[in-house]
Amino acid sequence: MLIPLPFIIKNKSLPKYLKPIKAYVLIALIINLGTTVIWKYKEPWGFKEGDFLWSNNFLYNIHSVIRLLLFSYFFILLEQRFMHRVKKALPFLFLLLAAVNFIFFENFFDRWMFSNRLLAMEAAILLFYCLQYYIYLTIEDRSTALVKQPGFWIVTGLSFFVAASFFIFLFYSYLTAEDLKFAVDIWDVHNIAYVLLCICIAINFKKQND
Amino acid sequence: MTKDLTFLVIMGIAVMLLMIVSILLAVIFNQRKKSQHRTAMEKLREQQQNQLIEAAVRSEETERHRIAETLHDEVGAILSSAKLHLLGIKSEVLDEKDKKLHEKGRELLNEVIQKVRGISHNLHSNILKEFGLNEAIRHFVKKLTQETIINATTNLDDNYKTSNADDDISLYRIVQELINNILKYAHASEMLISSSFQNQVLDLVIFHNGDGLTQEQFEELRYQKEGLGLKNIQNRIILLKGTILFTSGTEGYRINIHVPVKTAQHE
Numbered sequence: 001m002l003i004p005l006p007f008i009i010k011n012k013s014l015p016k017y018l019k020p021i022k023a024y025v026l027i028a029l030i031i032n033l034g035t036t037v038i039w040k041y042k043e044p045w046g047f048k049e050g051d052f053l054w055s056n057n058f059l060y061n062i063h064s065v066i067r068l069l070l071f072s073y074f075f076i077l078l079e080q081r082f083m084h085r086v087k088k089a090l091p092f093l094f095l096l097l098a099a100v101n102f103i104f105f106e107n108f109f110d111r112w113m114f115s116n117r118l119l120a121m122e123a124a125i126l127l128f129y130c131l132q133y134y135i136y137l138t139i140e141d142r143s144t145a146l147v148k149q150p151g152f153w154i155v156t157g158l159s160f161f162v163a164a165s166f167f168i169f170l171f172y173s174y175l176t177a178e179d180l181k182f183a184v185d186i187w188d189v190h191n192i193a194y195v196l197l198c199i200c201i202a203i204n205f206k207k208q209n210d
Numbered sequence: 211m212t213k214d215l216t217f218l219v220i221m222g223i224a225v226m227l228l229m230i231v232s233i234l235l236a237v238i239f240n241q242r243k244k245s246q247h248r249t250a251m252e253k254l255r256e257q258q259q260n261q262l263i264e265a266a267v268r269s270e271e272t273e274r275h276r277i278a279e280t281l282h283d284e285v286g287a288i289l290s291s292a293k294l295h296l297l298g299i300k301s302e303v304l305d306e307k308d309k310k311l312h313e314k315g316r317e318l319l320n321e322v323i324q325k326v327r328g329i330s331h332n333l334h335s336n337i338l339k340e341f342g343l344n345e346a347i348r349h350f351v352k353k354l355t356q357e358t359i360i361n362a363t364t365n366l367d368d369n370y371k372t373s374n375a376d377d378d379i380s381l382y383r384i385v386q387e388l389i390n391n392i393l394k395y396a397h398a399s400e401m402l403i404s405s406s407f408q409n410q411v412l413d414l415v416i417f418h419n420g421d422g423l424t425q426e427q428f429e430e431l432r433y434q435k436e437g438l439g440l441k442n443i444q445n446r447i448i449l450l451k452g453t454i455l456f457t458s459g460t461e462g463y464r465i466n467i468h469v470p471v472k473t474a475q476h477e
Contacts, residue, residue, distance in 0.1 A: 127226075134233050138240045146241050156234065163230045167222030171215060178212040186219060 001029040003198040007205035017077035018208065021154060021201060024070040031063045049111070060114035068094055068122045071158065075129045078151055082136040090125055097121060113176065119169035123162040130159040153207065157200025164193035263445045270442075271335075271379060278333035281326050289323045328353070332386075335379050343378045344368060344405070347385055351403060358393060362401040370407035374472050380446040381414070381469065384454075387439045388416055388465055396420030396463070407471075414467040422463025425456045 008022050038056035047054045072091040076084075098118055102108045106115050133155045137146070146152055168175075168190050175183035296319060301312055331337070338346040344366040351362045372378050385403065392398055398420025405414045423431070432440040447454050452469035 130230075131233065134237045137237050145245070146238060159230045159234070160227065163226035164223055166226055167219045170222075171219050174215060175219065178215055182212075182216050186216075186223075189223060 001025055001032055001198060003195070004202035004205055005029065007202050007209060011205055011209050014208065015150065017074055017079075017151060018205070020070040020073040020077065021204075024067065024074075025201065027066055027070075028063065031059050031066070035059045035063075055109075055111040057111065057114040058109045061108055061118055064115075064119045064122045065095075065098065068125060071126055071129065074151065074154070075133065078133070080133065080136045080140075082139070083132050087129065087132070090128070094121065094125055113173050116169050116172045119172075120166060123166040123169050126158060126162045127166065130155050130162065134159075147207070151204065153200045153204035157197040160200075161193040161197040165190045260449065263449050267380065267442075267446060267449055268376075271383075274333040275335075278330045281333070282330040286323065286326055286330065289319065289326060293319050293323065335382065338378055338382050339375060342372045343381055344370065346378075346382050347403060350382075350386060350389070351401075354389065354393065360393065360398060360401055362389075362403070365402065365404040367405045367407045370405065370412055370471075377450055377469075377472060380450055381412075381467070384443050384446050384467060385414065385416070387443055391439060392416070392418050392420060392422070396422055398422075398462075400462075410471050412467075412469045412471050414469070416465040416467075417462055419462035422458060422465070423456050424458060428454075428456050 004025050008025055014022060035056045038053055038059070042054055069091055072087070072094075076087050098121070101115065101117055106117065108115070133151075137149060168186055172183060175186065293316070296312070296316055299312060301309055304312060332350075335346070337349050341349075347366060348364050351364050354360065355362050389401070389403075392401060396418055398418035401416070401418040403414070403416050405412060407413075428440060432444050443454065447467070447469075450469045452467060455466040455468070457464045457466070
């Protein structure tokens with residue numbers, strides 16, 4: 001998240017649709033920092049198994065909810081007259097399903113595992129948003145250059161991130177149980193896709209500055 | 211079971227990434243196609259617009275010729291005949307009062323004949339066709355100097371030779387319209403019409419010391435109903451694929467006409 005940060009700070013007058021992304025970058029930076037600090041310092045700071053800050057998994061869950069809500073808002077603010085009601089309804093559906101999941105099936109503050117159902121559902125919904133964005137570009141009458149379309153770089157980065165992460169999120173709990181080494185290795189694919197998303201966000205903000 | 215799961219995850223990631231790349235390529239291809247289509251449509255629209263302007267300009271020119279010929283051949287002939295008849299009256303037999311009336315009638319008739327001839331020559335582009343653009347402009351400016359108090363001079367580049375008669379007519383009409391506007395509205399006492407011809411580009415400059423137009427005023431006026439002359443100028447400029455620029459300085463106003471010269475299409 002440090003990659004797009006300079007471009008975001010530099011840009012004072014942002015179009016409305018980029019404001020949720022700015023908020024996301026700042027919040028994600030804090031969450032990722034928290035995740036790393038807990039992972040790195042839980043033992044030096046003397047946290048034991050059973051302590052609340054012994055696990056950073058709940059931060060992944062929080063990150064997932066915030067990411068979906070802010071990116072949904074970003075897609076809604078793009079004002080593409082296409083599936084507008086569905087786009088507005090999806091965040092509420094996501095929150096409803098997440099609530100049902102955590103009330104009846106999973107624990108939001110699980111010490112051992114983040115909610116792979118939550119993250120997979122989030123990836124699927126974001127993938128839907130990305131696909132409808134591309135469909136809209138195909139059917140709309142205007143023929144503005146792709147790279148000049150509002151939010152194009154962000155959506156492209158997000159598409160690669162969710163496409164690469166969907167199956168990882170979906171099967172991660174099974175993978176950690178069956179083959180921990182592979183699970184750790186495949187998480188690198190998620191990390192690379194996330195770096196790609198950050199680069200794309202930075203490009204979008206840089207183009208906006210220009 | 212583990213192998214199946216890892217295979218499923220790897221294949222899943224690969225398929226998803228492939229799907230995104232394919233969609234992205236499809237969108238890029240579609241966008242390029244749309245862009246090509248739009249460019250083609252714009253070109254076609256521009257072509258149609260130019261054809262319409264050309265038709266309007268040509269029909270205007272034809273109409274000018276028709277009116278000029280009618281004035282010269284019919285009205286001119288009748289006026290000449292009237293003059294002959296008037297001259298046929300023996301003034302010696304007339305009394306003093308009738309003599310004066312006869313004299314006045316003759317003067318007025320001569321004036322009308324001159325006027326009709328002048329209008330006919332203005333509308334017709336005979337000089338232009340026979341002697342070229344430079345000579346036509348010189349002739350037009352010389353005539354103006356005789357009729358008005360403005361001191362108009364020309365400094366035209368004789369390296370320019372007519373290569374397309376229709377384009378020369380358009381250029382001549384532009385100059386005519388601009389000079390007429392200067393005479394009507396600018397209250398100028400000095401005017402200089404100069405030209406230079408280099409690298410197949412003709413640059414015509416009309417300079418005067420009156421109250422001229424700025425580029426903004428020209429852009430604004432050419433869309434108004436009263437600004438018909440300016441609209442005609444703009445249409446002819448579009449037809450010639452040239453540019454017109456109005457500038458002002460401390461010494462006066464300058465109109466720059468920049469026209470690429472095409473090679474002859476039909477003589």
